[in-house]
Amino acid sequence: MTFKQYLPEGSSEGKAKMSLDHGATFGDILKILDIPIELPKIVIINGVIQISDEINARVLIDGDIVSVFPPVGGG
Amino acid sequence: MEGYIGKILRVNLTDGEFAVEDIDPDLIRQYVGGRGLGTKILYDEIDPAIDPLSPENKLIFLNGPLTGTGAPAGSRYMVITKAPLTNTIACSNCGGSFGPELKQAGYDGIIFEGCSEEPVSLWINNDEVEIRSAIDLWGKTTHETDDLIKAEIEDKFVARDTQIACIGPAGENMSKLACIISNKNRAAGRTGVGAVMGSKKLKAIVVRGTKGIRLADGKAFNTAIKSAMDKLNAGPVTSEALPAFGTPVLVNIVNECNILPTYNWQSSSYENAGKISGETMAETIVTRHKGCFACSIACAKCTEIEDPEFKGKGEGPEFENVILMGSSCGIDNLGAIAKASYLCNELGMDTISVGGTIATAMELFEKGYITEKDAGMKLNFGNAQALVAMTEKMGRGEGFGAVMADGGARLAEKFGHPELFMGVKKMEAPAYDPRGVQGMGLQYATSNRGACHVRGYTMANEILGVHEKVDPLITDGKAALVITFQNLTAIIDSAGLCLFVALCPGFLYEEVQGLLNGATGFNYTVDELVQAGDRIWNLERLFNQKAGFTKEDDTLPKRLLEVPAGPGNKVCELDKMLPEYYKLRGWDDGFPGKEKLAELGLE
Numbered sequence: 001m002t003f004k005q006y007l008p009e010g011s012s013e014g015k016a017k018m019s020l021d022h023g024a025t026f027g028d029i030l031k032i033l034d035i036p037i038e039l040p041k042i043v044i045i046n047g048v049i050q051i052s053d054e055i056n057a058r059v060l061i062d063g064d065i066v067s068v069f070p071p072v073g074g075g
Numbered sequence: 076m077e078g079y080i081g082k083i084l085r086v087n088l089t090d091g092e093f094a095v096e097d098i099d100p101d102l103i104r105q106y107v108g109g110r111g112l113g114t115k116i117l118y119d120e121i122d123p124a125i126d127p128l129s130p131e132n133k134l135i136f137l138n139g140p141l142t143g144t145g146a147p148a149g150s151r152y153m154v155i156t157k158a159p160l161t162n163t164i165a166c167s168n169c170g171g172s173f174g175p176e177l178k179q180a181g182y183d184g185i186i187f188e189g190c191s192e193e194p195v196s197l198w199i200n201n202d203e204v205e206i207r208s209a210i211d212l213w214g215k216t217t218h219e220t221d222d223l224i225k226a227e228i229e230d231k232f233v234a235r236d237t238q239i240a241c242i243g244p245a246g247e248n249m250s251k252l253a254c255i256i257s258n259k260n261r262a263a264g265r266t267g268v269g270a271v272m273g274s275k276k277l278k279a280i281v282v283r284g285t286k287g288i289r290l291a292d293g294k295a296f297n298t299a300i301k302s303a304m305d306k307l308n309a310g311p312v313t314s315e316a317l318p319a320f321g322t323p324v325l326v327n328i329v330n331e332c333n334i335l336p337t338y339n340w341q342s343s344s345y346e347n348a349g350k351i352s353g354e355t356m357a358e359t360i361v362t363r364h365k366g367c368f369a370c371s372i373a374c375a376k377c378t379e380i381e382d383p384e385f386k387g388k389g390e391g392p393e394f395e396n397v398i399l400m401g402s403s404c405g406i407d408n409l410g411a412i413a414k415a416s417y418l419c420n421e422l423g424m425d426t427i428s429v430g431g432t433i434a435t436a437m438e439l440f441e442k443g444y445i446t447e448k449d450a451g452m453k454l455n456f457g458n459a460q461a462l463v464a465m466t467e468k469m470g471r472g473e474g475f476g477a478v479m480a481d482g483g484a485r486l487a488e489k490f491g492h493p494e495l496f497m498g499v500k501k502m503e504a505p506a507y508d509p510r511g512v513q514g515m516g517l518q519y520a521t522s523n524r525g526a527c528h529v530r531g532y533t534m535a536n537e538i539l540g541v542h543e544k545v546d547p548l549i550t551d552g553k554a555a556l557v558i559t560f561q562n563l564t565a566i567i568d569s570a571g572l573c574l575f576v577a578l579c580p581g582f583l584y585e586e587v588q589g590l591l592n593g594a595t596g597f598n599y600t601v602d603e604l605v606q607a608g609d610r611i612w613n614l615e616r617l618f619n620q621k622a623g624f625t626k627e628d629d630t631l632p633k634r635l636l637e638v639p640a641g642p643g644n645k646v647c648e649l650d651k652m653l654p655e656y657y658k659l660r661g662w663d664d665g666f667p668g669k670e671k672l673a674e675l676g677l678e
Contacts, residue, residue, distance in 0.1 A: 047333040067331040075532055
C-alpha cells in the first residue's frame with residue numbers, strides 16, 4: 001500500500017504544498033486528501049515522530065512539514 | 076529427537092576425518108538451538124582468546140529446531156565462530172534453502188575444526204560425507220562456484236535441489252568483511268565469518284538431503300502455524316510493505332525522521348533520498364519478488380540495471396546497504412549502489428560493512444588524510460564510479476582494496492583518525508543514527524557482535540510503532556526495551572526463524588513458543604524461553620569477556636556522543652542508559668556475576 005493515490009494534483013516525488021485555514025489540524029489534512037483516518041501509522045511533523053494518540057487534533061502552523069506513512073518495516 | 080534431528084557432523088579439516096555425534100537434548104532445551112546452542116558449543120570447545128583465523132578456531136553451521144519444518148520464515152541457519160572483524164563471538168544468520176536441506180540430510184549442523192592444507196569442499200548426500208578437492212574452485216566467485224558445482228552433478232534434478240554455502244575471493248583472502256553465501260545472494264553477512272571459512276581452506280559445503288523431519292505433535296504444530304500465518308497475513312508490514320518494496324521501504328521514513336546516515340554520519344538527512352528509495356526501486360529496477368524457504372513475506376527483490384556503466388542483475392540492494400553505500404557515501408545513483416551490492420554477493424562480502432568502510436575512506440579522503448596516490452583513485456563523496464571500483468578491489472584484495480578489506484576501524488586507525496570510523500567493536504554501524512533513536516545507540520554499544528541492528532531492533536517500537544509507540548528521543552525506559560528485544564531476538568534466531576516475523580504486531584514469545592512446542596515437544600513456558608534468551612545473551616557476553624573485552628568497549632563513535640544532530644538536535648545519551656542497562660541485566664561492573672550466573676545455570 002502507498003499513499004500515492006491520495007496526493008493532490010501538482011505534487012511530485014510524493015510531496016505536495018497545501019494551503020490550510022488558520023487553526024487547521026492534522027486530521028483536517030486527512031479529510032481534505034480523503035485519506036481514511038485509520039491508515040496513517042507513522043506521522044512525522046518537522047522531522048519529529050509523533051507518538052500521541054491525539055495526533056489528529058494537532059494544530060498545524062505555517063511552514064510545518066508533515067510526513068505520513070502506512071505501516072512499514074525492514075532493516 | 077523431534078524438530079531437531081539431534082545429530083551434528085564434526086569434520087576435522089586438518090586430518091580429513093569426520094564423525095556424526097549426538098547432541099545432548101538437555102543442552103538443546105536450555106539453548107534452544109542455532110545461535111544459542113552454537114555459542115554453548117564454541118564456548119565449551121575453544122579458548123575465546125585465540126586468533127580467529129588460526130586453526131584453533133572452530134566454524135559451526137547450525138540450524139534451529141524450526142529450520143526446514145515448514146514453520147513460517149523458518150529457513151535460517153547460523154554460523155557461529157570467533158569473529159575476525161570484531162574478535163567477539165560471531166553468529167551470522169542466513170536464509171534461503173541451505174539450512175532446510177542440511178536438516179533433510181539428517182544433521183542439525185556441522186562443526187569444522189582445524190585447517191586443510193589445500194582448498195576443499197565438503198559434499199553431503201544424506202549419510203554419504205566426502206571431502207573433495209576444491210583447487211579448481213579456488214578464486215571463483217560465489218556465483219561461478221555455485222554453477223560449477225551444480226554442473227558437476229549428473230542428474231539435473233538433483234543438481235537443482237542441491238544447496239550450497241560457499242565463500243568468494245574475499246573469504247579466500249581472509250578479508251575481515253567476508254561473508255558466506257547461499258543461493259547465490261543470501262548471506263551469513265556480518266563479522267567476517269567468511270574469512271574463518273577461508274582460513275580453513277574450505278571453499279564450499281554442498282548438501283543434498285531427502286530425509287524427513289519428525290515433529291513431536293503434528294496437530295499442535297499445524298495449529299501454531301495457522302496462528303503464526305494469520306498474524307503474518309494480517310500484519311501490514313509482513314503482508315504488504317515488505318512484499319511490495321522489500322527492506323528499502325524504510326529509506327523515506329528514516330530520512331524524514333532525520334536519522335539517515337549521510338556523508339559518513341556527518342549529516343542525518345539526505346537531500347536525494349527519494350532517488351534511492353524503495354518506491355523508486357520498485358518503479359525502476361525491481362524485476363520480480365523472491366522468498367526464502369517457507370516464507371510468505373518474500374522480501375527479496377530481484378533487480379536489473381540497464382545503465383551501461385553499471386549494467387548487471389542480481390538481488391538487492393537492501394535498505395541497510397542502500398544507505399551505507401548510498402547516502403553515507405553521498406551517492407544517489409541507484410545503479411551504482413545495486414552494482415556494488417551485486418559485487419559484494421559475487422565476491423562474498425558484507426554489504427553493510429563494505430559501504431561503511433567506503434564511507435569512512437571517503438571522509439578520510441575529503442579531509443586529506445588519504446590521498447589519491449594512496450587509494451589509486453579519487454575517493455570523494457558522491458563518486459559512484461569509485462564506489463563500484465573500490466568494492467571490486469576490496470573483494471579481490473587488489474591494491475588499496477586490500478587495505479580497506481579489513482574494515483573501516485583498521486583503516487581509520489592506520490591513517491591516524493580512528494574517530495572517523497562509525498561503528499562499535501570494529502564493526503560498521505547499520506543505517507540508523509542513534510542521536511535520533513536513542514535505544515538503538517544503547518543497542519549498538521552493548522550488542523555482543525559489535526554495532527548491529529539485528530541483535531535488538533528497538534526501531535520496531537521507537538520509530539515504526541510495531542508493538543507499541545515509544546518516543547525515540549527520550550532515554551527513559553530504553554534499557555529495559557533494549558534488553559527485551561535482545562533476549563527475544565536470541566530466541567527467534569536460535570529457533571531458526573527470520574527476525575522479520577517480529578515486525579508483525581503481536582508476533583512475540585507466544586507465537587515462537589507454540590511453534591517450538593509443536594516441533595520439539597519440549598512444552599516450553601514463555602518464562603522458560605525468556606530465561607533462555609537471557610542465558611544466551613549472557614553466555615555471549617561471557618565469551619567476549621574471556622576474549623578480553625571490558626565495559627569500556629561498550630561505547631559509540633565520538634561523533635554520536637559529542638556532536639548533536641537529528642530531530643532533537645541531541646547526542647546519543649549513552650551515559651544515561653548504560654548504567655541502568657547493566658543494573659537491569661543483573662551485572663556487576665559490566666559482566667554477569669556469581670548470582671546471575673547461578674540464576675541462569677552458567678556457573
